[in-house]
Amino acid sequence: MSDHPSRTLATFVAQLRFDAIPHEVVERTVNLYVDWLGSALAGKGARPVESVARFARAAGTCAGEHAGTAEVLIDRTRTTPYFAAMINAAASHFVEQDDVHNGSVFHPAAVVFPVALALAQASNASGREFIAAVVAGYETGIRIGEFLGRSHYKIFHTTGTAGTVAAAATAGRLLGLTPEQMLDAFGSAGTQASGLWEFLRDAADSKQLHTAMAAANGVMAATLAADGFKGATHILEGAQGMAAGMSTDADPARLTDRLGERWATIETSFKYHAACRHTHPAADALLAVIDEHGLEPDDIVQVTAHVHQGALDVLGPVHSPVTVHQAKFNMGTVLGLVAYRGQAGVNDFERDFSAGDIVAFRDKVRMALDDEVDRAYPARWIGKVSVLMRDGRTLRGRVDEPKGDPGNTLSRGEIDAKFRQLAAFSGAATDAEAAQLLAAAWNVATAPHVGMLFGGAPQVAVSIPAAA
């Protein structure tokens, strides 16, 4: 174990070369990229996402000929990498379809890809450089999430906190930081790390702010580091660092766990259902028991989802969801959708989260802490449900790896279809455009330049509100 893990990790990511990344990790990273791109496009039109975009346009005062070097995916304008990363990250997490790493309970794509794309576009980077920067961010953020532990995730949204340093790692890699500068970038990012779960109780919009600012602060931290701005050198493990302030069970050994041998990137899960990942194990377990016994959902009297403590912490505050977004954090709604609609996709939520049958089913669902599930978590997300039927039977459903987990991952065909569905959902791309985007995205690793995803002349916003 390193006696200075912040430095060991920073050095690893600063020196990470594309050729050192195994082929299967590159291939999976491309899958994660396509999967992310769909999520980012799906955020178009969402109120909080558009609000962040309006803020960024006003704060940046970009206009006319100063068209910017990076692309905003939801409206095809261009701006600086700072604001492009901010807006695209706000968009990435909104429909709850972006990826998640189980062991760290961290959503890497939402904070890593917006930074990688913005700085790759601005610096005209190759696909190889892009992939290396993405892997740098995943490996960093996942290890920091694991390091901060379960006590951290009880209060803090790890994607906001660990995500800020992950974003800095990705940005620093594309800016060509030295190991020393990367350590500075970690310091400046870590001291800006933030994001509290309190917003969930109110159906507030903070989740979009967390990803937006993790990405933007990561760009800032790395850019400052390139300019000589010094950061704390022990920001992760130090006596007044991130773990000291925001964790009671931190394990520094996790920060440097088998660097260059274990590729945490490929441990990342894809989301099949468009809901908080904590609902997925139970959703898949319910689908399994319904399928096995050919159950009619109207005959179900009660469902108990046997969950880990983290699910109770995050989903517990949401009782009667009033928005689509909040419904994605309500176990009953998700189980109702899978019972009646066979899935809980973006369109199912949009159309039916408050439909009569779903609300009625919601009230039949309760969560209970399960010792086996909780002990396995967060390394494994076991799904277990007990279903009480009208005829008095109690049936049990179980999945050991929810759909999308590494051992049950999505195929390229499934990812392709999910992308098309998400692009169509928000109207961010026509079917023809989606096909073009997919063709380019599947080949990103060999592209000489990542470049702009939407061709043609930039359409830049020209209105400049005074007060932002």
Next chain:
Amino acid sequence: MSDHPSRTLATFVAQLRFDAIPHEVVERTVNLYVDWLGSALAGKGARPVESVARFARAAGTCAGEHAGTAEVLIDRTRTTPYFAAMINAAASHFVEQDDVHNGSVFHPAAVVFPVALALAQASNASGREFIAAVVAGYETGIRIGEFLGRSHYKIFHTTGTAGTVAAAATAGRLLGLTPEQMLDAFGSAGTQASGLWEFLRDAADSKQLHTAMAAANGVMAATLAADGFKGATHILEGAQGMAAGMSTDADPARLTDRLGERWATIETSFKYHAACRHTHPAADALLAVIDEHGLEPDDIVQVTAHVHQGALDVLGPVHSPVTVHQAKFNMGTVLGLVAYRGQAGVNDFERDFSAGDIVAFRDKVRMALDDEVDRAYPARWIGKVSVLMRDGRTLRGRVDEPKGDPGNTLSRGEIDAKFRQLAAFSGAATDAEAAQLLAAAWNVATAPHVGMLFGGAPQVAVSIPAAA
């Protein structure tokens, strides 16, 4: 005590009217403004401050005709309120001459005034609106600092954390937020609150980042709230809010302590010495004992500074300072300067922090936790030193209120002189310009418009680096 203190506090500041603020509070706020303005100008040329300014120029891409509506004080350019607040806040804290509120251990000016000035300029606000917004920020941030308590300050830089919400209160007041919107602004600001002390150990630049981003995030939170972006409604006291994540001794009653009756703003202390406030009580106590006994510093063998725990937490990591800024967090350096130079001003540090006599004296100084001092802290910052002389005598010095504290405050003449010294120190204003700035600043409360402080046409940066 309120059962929803976040809302009570947000409502108070949203509804705060200039006419409700007592005359003496307005007068003291003007003193705090003049005092802050000197600190902001003094940051010109400082490496980390200029680094933040370069980042902001690149990230904002302002240029040419889109000259911006708010002023950057260190270079007289204009930009958006977001970036003006960011840069001016980075500048405000650098020379360690900005104000501090004892009970909350919070530096209000550095995060409140940059926001107030930027948005007052952008919205063409009057001096009365400006003062009300400033008082809103002080009253908010001070109460949140007191609420978060001593456990928070052990790890977190309260000026970064509580300061983010204070900045949002000030911004929200100038944007005319309703109480409901102000609560949203608190939610978005509080979930972005960050700032760790870890940087002190390394003489890193994070303190400037903390104030810069507290101010900028405050502007962002309030601007988003005006646009309908929802925040957590219990961000301060909630089960997954700021105190839950970052304090073990939080006292919610402090959040709403005598709102409208107790004006915490006038409890704020001015800094006389250009060093961390934790050094001031001992510095003044040492000056007192030297003065009383006519001591020669060369005859001093050892000095023990009897301090509160907070001083050990913040100053403890700094042993052999390698930069001027780090020296301001070293008790020995500060005591050496006051012993040999009679004061520890900006020029004394710049010239002499590593001079032979100061370094030799530094090594004669130790800190010891003192029960009386610690029990009085943070409400009172008592200074006590024991001085062992070459002739074997041990002499004791004591001050109950260090110079600049409310009961021993600076006169307008002293603030005026401090301002001129700070402006000259950095070269941010000529003597003639300083006189003009002072004349306007002392009359700010009756000004029909706050306006631009430096007249003439804006000088806008036109270079647009690619990668930021």
